[in-house]
Amino acid sequence: MSEMSDKGMAVRRRVLGDAHVDRAEAAKDAFDAPFQAMITEAAWGHVWSRSTITDRERSMLTIALLAGLGNDAELALHLRATVNTGASRDDVLEALMHVAIYAGVPRANHAIAIAKKTFAEMEAT
Missing domain, CATH: 1.20.1290.10 (AhpD-like)
Structure with missing residues (x-):
């Protein structure tokens, strides 16, 4: 995972909670794994992690x-x-x-x- 993915996962867990993220991670498969990676990095890593x-x-x-x-x-x-x-x-x-x-x-x-x-x-x- 990239630094932005790690940052995004930390923010995702902080906002949505570990239980939700754990369920989402357990439910992903080969089909949606690229999508999950993208939203973790883009939405949570690039957008939600901004300090503005x-x-x-x-x-x-x-x-x-x-x-x-x-x-x-x-x-x-x-x-x-x-x-x-x-x-x-x-x-x-x-x-x-x-x-x-x-x-x-x-x-x-x-x-x-x-x-x-x-x-x-x-x-x-």
Whole structure:
């Protein structure tokens, strides 16, 4: 692995948690291993590891973008990651209110439902 891959894996584990990353790593095979390597290096090593904004701010941006694009599974994953990034539920609501204005009320409404369900699941465990 490259230095950027190592850096990316460390950030990925810090943000998403060891349990999630361990499951993802165990599930990868020859088909998706190159994809997993790319996102670890590019998303986590090149983008999430930058020091220009905080993990909290990056988390809010990611949540807004995922909600605006309708990427529900990734949205729930990043909502769960807020326990590691420092983004509060108020932060999430603010991000989703921006989604309503800039990406559409239906996307934000759906994302808010996902957030409520995800946060309830988090409280239950």
